[in-house]
Amino acid sequence: MSIDIQQPGHEDIVDLEAYSAARRAVPQGKKYRIRIDKQHYTVHVHKMTGRQILALADKTPEKFLLRQKLHHGVEPVGPDQEVDFTAPGVERFMTIPNEVTEGEPAQQRLQFNVLPADLAYLNSLGLRWEAVVENGISTIVIYEWPVPPGYNVTHADVHVRLTALFPDAQIDMAYFAPALARADGRQVGGLSLCQFDGRQWQQWSRHRTAASVWRPGEDDLSTHMLFVHE
Secondary structure, eight states: OOEEOOOTTOTTEEEHHHHHHTTOOOOSSSEEEEEETTEEEEESOSEEEHHHHHHHTTOOTTTEEEEEEETTEEEEEOTTOEEETTSTTOOEEEEEEOOOOSSOOOOOOBOSOOOHHHHHHHHHHTSOEEEEEETTEEEEEEEEEEOOSSBSOSEEEEEEEEOTTTTTSOOOOEEEESOOOBTTOOOOSSEEEEEETTEEEEEEOOOOOGGGOOOTTTOOHHHHHHHHHO
């Protein structure tokens, strides 16, 4: 396998992130420019395992977890799982320190019953999550959520609050810790601070409009988190 680091723009190099943003089909038989965290790498093959992708960044599955960003969200990539760069929707890759030790793992709080579809979604993330009730409000907390580029941090904890009528009633807004800020210094509107679970969180007041109305029977936690990401 031949690997090098190059700048974009070469006619034989396909930039996965650019092709994904343009919704263009990725051809085979090219070199592929992929992003892992903040670094770009150019490879001469269209398929690699999670272990091989981590190796590009001088990391191993024993110390780091790998995630791939797709159009519809984020998915874990196992060490021996093969990733096809020509598959639709592949954007980029993120690594997360594997903090699993031989000691006793942190106890996951499951203080209310999570709906099966939401449970499947949360478990597919490969991230730590909890279901917490505070002041009578059922809350889903996701830890180390990947933050899109352009902010002061690459990962943040995020929580959303479920009403008693969920999933027929919508999920509204999202809350982040630490607080997010644009890397270019521009202000973000509709923000405020609040307390939850003994911590300060940044509330993003983003409400649905007629163009993004909640669809009972179709929308759930996964579609709301896609809404949050976008």
